Amino acid sequence: MLNGVRTVILDLDGTLYDKRGLAQRMVGRLWWCLPLLAAERLARRNIHYVRYTSKEEFFDAFFTYMSRGHWWSKSIAEVWYNTVYMPAMVRLIKRYHTTRPEVMELIAEAKEQGLQLAIYSDYGCVEEKLEALGVDPAQFDVLVSAPELGALKPSETCARDVMEMLGAKPETTLFVGDRDDKDGASARAVGARFLKIEN
Ligand SMILES: [Mg+2]
Structure with missing residues (x-):
């Protein structure tokens, strides 16, 4: 799954944890x-x-x-x-709410491989939410929300801004998210790969 990937950009709500309810x-x-x-x-x-x-x-x-x-x-x-x-x-x-074990494993694996990691949320309070989930915010290279960049997902400019913050290239970037219309569309807008997290 992480073959050829150098940067992983994860959505927060619904991705790091199951947001049903x-x-x-x-x-x-x-x-x-x-x-x-x-x-x-x-x-x-x-x-x-x-x-x-x-x-x-x-x-x-x-x-x-x-x-x-x-x-x-x-x-x-x-x-x-x-x-x-x-x-x-x-x-x-x-x-x-608790974290999704499969996503936490993916993060651990990416960390182990020395990949760059970012949380790219459609809401604010990224750090507070990570702490609420018991996830260490310090393990990510970038924590950012789309509104901070001036729009909502799936804005192409915002997705590019996030990649720029990481110095990432589309061909080696993987977006991970629970929504195809937001996270998947962000990935497609910049020509990156997308992994959908299913419930
Ligand atoms: Mg989401």
């Missing part, structure tokens, strides 16, 4: 702010194929979408996202 648990935990939760989902969908030039511009547009047509302001959406939504997700991952 997480969305339902988020609803159960955040029932008191369901409209915000729904607005977050919708904003993600709206912003899907837009490329911004920076993290700031991305989140400005994201929170604008989240507040459009609602009683809450852009800054309330931002505070909620950073102090309620993301911390709740991290806590639920810590409490209910």
